Amino acid sequence: MKIFDRILKSFTFFILILMYLPIVIMIFFSFNSTKSLVRFTGFSFRWYSELFQDKIVWGALYNSITVAVAVTVISVVLALLMANAMVRYEYKGGSLIDAFIYIPIVIPEITESLALLIFLGVIGFPKGFWSVVLGHATFGATFAVVVLRARIAGFRKSVEEAARTLGADEIQTFFRITLPILMPGIIAAALLVFTLSFDDFIKTSFTRGVGFQTLPLVIYSSAKRGGVSPGLNALSTFSFGVSLLFSAVRLFTLRRARYE
Amino acid sequence: MAEFARKFITTVRQKKRLQYILLLLPAMLYLTIFFVAPFVLTTLYSFNMFTKARQFTFTPSFRWYLHAFQMEGLLTIFLRSIGYGLATTLLCVVLGYPIAYYIAVKSKYRDVVLLLFMVPLWVSFLLRTYALMGILSSSGLLNGILLGLRIIKEPLEILRTPTAVLITMAYNYLLFMVLPLYANLEKLDVSLLEAASTLGAGKISTFFRVILPLSIPGIVAGSLLVFIPATGEFIIPDLVGGPDTYMLGNVIWLVFLYTRNWFLGSAISLLFILFILAIIMVYLKYAGIKEVAF
Numbered sequence: 219m220k221i222f223d224r225i226l227k228s229f230t231f232f233i234l235i236l237m238y239l240p241i242v243i244m245i246f247f248s249f250n251s252t253k254s255l256v257r258f259t260g261f262s263f264r265w266y267s268e269l270f271q272d273k274i275v276w277g278a279l280y281n282s283i284t285v286a287v288a289v290t291v292i293s294v295v296l297a298l299l300m301a302n303a304m305v306r307y308e309y310k311g312g313s314l315i316d317a318f319i320y321i322p323i324v325i326p327e328i329t330e331s332l333a334l335l336i337f338l339g340v341i342g343f344p345k346g347f348w349s350v351v352l353g354h355a356t357f358g359a360t361f362a363v364v365v366l367r368a369r370i371a372g373f374r375k376s377v378e379e380a381a382r383t384l385g386a387d388e389i390q391t392f393f394r395i396t397l398p399i400l401m402p403g404i405i406a407a408a409l410l411v412f413t414l415s416f417d418d419f420i421k422t423s424f425t426r427g428v429g430f431q432t433l434p435l436v437i438y439s440s441a442k443r444g445g446v447s448p449g450l451n452a453l454s455t456f457s458f459g460v461s462l463l464f465s466a467v468r469l470f471t472l473r474r475a476r477y478e
Numbered sequence: 479m480a481e482f483a484r485k486f487i488t489t490v491r492q493k494k495r496l497q498y499i500l501l502l503l504p505a506m507l508y509l510t511i512f513f514v515a516p517f518v519l520t521t522l523y524s525f526n527m528f529t530k531a532r533q534f535t536f537t538p539s540f541r542w543y544l545h546a547f548q549m550e551g552l553l554t555i556f557l558r559s560i561g562y563g564l565a566t567t568l569l570c571v572v573l574g575y576p577i578a579y580y581i582a583v584k585s586k587y588r589d590v591v592l593l594l595f596m597v598p599l600w601v602s603f604l605l606r607t608y609a610l611m612g613i614l615s616s617s618g619l620l621n622g623i624l625l626g627l628r629i630i631k632e633p634l635e636i637l638r639t640p641t642a643v644l645i646t647m648a649y650n651y652l653l654f655m656v657l658p659l660y661a662n663l664e665k666l667d668v669s670l671l672e673a674a675s676t677l678g679a680g681k682i683s684t685f686f687r688v689i690l691p692l693s694i695p696g697i698v699a700g701s702l703l704v705f706i707p708a709t710g711e712f713i714i715p716d717l718v719g720g721p722d723t724y725m726l727g728n729v730i731w732l733v734f735l736y737t738r739n740w741f742l743g744s745a746i747s748l749l750f751i752l753f754i755l756a757i758i759m760v761y762l763k764y765a766g767i768k769e770v771a772f
Contacts, residue, residue: 222681223584230580230591231575237649240609243619247612256622296505303501306562307494314501322513328727329537329747332734333516336744339715340519340532352480356513359505417602420712423494424735434604441717446612454605465600469593 248451251324255446275436275453278289281347282416282432288351289415290408293358294366297407299402300359301366302430305373322360330356338425345427353425354415361405361414368405369475402475409468413461435455524744543744552746556753559725563709566647570704571697573648578659578696579689583666592653592660595693607717610646611637618685638720646714651707652708655700662696663689702761706754726750 251260269275304315322330334353343349377399381391398403419434426435437457440450490496522528523618526539546552581591598606613619614636621633667691674684696715712727734743 224586226576230577230585233577233652234591234594237595239650240613241601242608244605245608246611255615255617295545296508299501300505303498307498307501307516309495309498313504318509322509323745324706325751326707326727328710328730329520329751330513330516330714330731332743332747333520334512335734336523336740337512337516340528341739352512356509359493359508363505395678405758413600413602417604419541419602419604434602438604439715440712440715441608441611446608446615446618451612454608458601461600461602461605462597465597 223332244451245458248455250448253448255448255451260324265448266456268449269452269456273431274431278431278433278436281392281430282434284431285347285350285354285410285422286415287357288347289354289361290411292351293411294356295361296355296359296410298364298404299364301370304363304367305370306375319360319363322356323364324368327357327420331421334421335353335424344428346424349425349427350432353421354418357421358411358415359419362406362411365407365410366400369400369406373399402471405471406468409464409471413464416464417457417461486490503634520744524748526741528740535587538701542741543749545742546745546749549742555724555726555729558723559709559727560717562643562647562723562725564710565644566651567655568709569644569648570652574652574655574659574695574700575693576655576755577652578663580661581656588664592766595653595656603650604713606650607646607700607713610649611718614642614645622625626716637718638723640719640723643715644719646718647708647711650714651704654707655705659693659696662693662699663667666692698761703759705757709754710750 246263247255247256249261250258250265251262251264271317305311317394322358331353338344338345338349351420373396378391378395381395382388386394418432419438422432422435423438433453434457437450437454440447490500522534524542526537527535528542529535551604577595581595585591601609612619615621616633616635616637621630621638622632625633636645670688670692671684674688679687708729709725711725712731715723715725715728716731726746730743730747733739733746
């Protein structure tokens with residue numbers, strides 16, 4: 219049966235290679251000196267320098283970052299309060315709220331987005347930066363609640379009680395005990411929300427106004443119009459780099475917190 | 479004012495229930511306004527309770543639902559969406575099970591292998607789909623290799639076919655199957671396998687009569703995580719598929735952003751949600767599981 223195990227192992231690593239292949243190829247050909255997507259003719263930053271002269275790309279990048287930052291702040295503040303309520307207090311209806319939190323995660327994003335579009339239209343909310351931010355923060359807050367709840371559940375209440383016994387008031391206890399202990403969880407939640415918002419395409423396209431672009435929208439419309447191109451490879455590689463960086467930091471923060 | 483603030487703070491200190499409500503309030507209020515209210519409006523729209531000028535009128539009717547049912551091709555697209563959803567789920571079980579089993583039971587470095595599988599998940603959905611377009615396109619790597627090896631003479635047109643949609647779906651959703659299955663198989667009690675073998679069961683019958691039945695909750699959880707988003711997929715059929723692979727998400731998109739018929743779009747969208755909820759209920763009942771372990 220050793221052979222069987224070996225087949226299992228080969229299969230797993232074969233699939234693993236297939237998972238990475240498209241991304242590696244995309245990155246590889248973003249450094250190609252010519253337009254070819256099959257033959258590598260030489261290393262160059264040509265597509266990147268073209269990219270960073272593109273005003274549309276800069277505008278979209280600026281929008282993506284500012285939206286993601288605003289979404290992160292709103293989501294984490296809301297989630298921090300809510301997760302605390304969910305973990306520390308037990309009341310009837312609590313399990314209902316637990317279930318409610320998962321609905322925005324489970325429902326197809328496109329149905330949620332068009333409901334939001336109708337809502338914005340009916341109340342006459344101007345479309346642009348804030349409509350996109352407020353739309354993203356619904357999934358942002360729910361994901362942040364899920365992350366933070368797990369962190370708070372592992373939190374020892376006795377440390378807070380000790381601080382209170384030693385004469386700290388609630389505010390001191392919160393800022394000097396609770397917040398520092400929860401920090402890794404808060405950072406992890408913030409990084410997750412940032413990447414989710416930074417990468418979002420469907421909700422943004424429903425809630426943005428005319429002329430408001432984010433990076434995923436630029437990527438989508440050029441992929442839709444012109445298919446695969448080295449310039450778009452460069453833009454995608456850049457965007458991938460941002461997600462990778464944030465996710466790696468998130469993993470690192472959580473790991474370190476666990477070992478401490 | 480200061481007097482009132484002090485009084486308020488003492489009351490909050492004493493009443494735990496009030497603390498609970500105050501903590502919950504901001505997020506609940508937010509979700510009510512930007513998540514629940516939009517769906518209430520969508521429901522009202524689907525029942526024709528708004529005028530074209532976005533004014534509320536009490537004229538409930540089923541006409542947009544009837545319209546949706548009579549819409550040419552909508553049933554086909556419904557069935558096609560389910561078909562793609564089921565096919566993707568099946569593909570992910572077949573590919574994902576051996577992987578999850580290997581990582582959970584056989585691998586010596588599970589954390590590392592698991593992490594290697596998770597990294598592509600950090601890339602956004604759109605980017606993964608775009609990256610795959612590069613491989614599948616007529617001037618892409620796959621055709622380049624096949625042409626170079628002289629297996630084919632003309633580049634294959636893989637893009638804009640159902641095959642391309644299925645490949646991309648499996649590529650994007652495989653992990654949603656592997657992770658819950660891994661979580662399930664990791665808890666597998668090795669002594670059960672020893673017991674089976676002591677009692678004379680071979681490796682194959684141990685797998686089908688012990689391991690597989692025990693991993694059903696993992697398969698159920700993974701299937702739901704794959705089936706729901708796959709059925710509602712928009713980006714994949716839009717970018718790597720063509721008009722003959724369009725799914726429900728694409729129809730909702732077209733009806734909403736191009737024909738701007740909010741009534742019809744709302745009706746289709748709500749039918750879609752009801753359908754997904756029904757599938758989940760039936761599935762969970764059939765699988766005999768009340769709670770899905772993630």
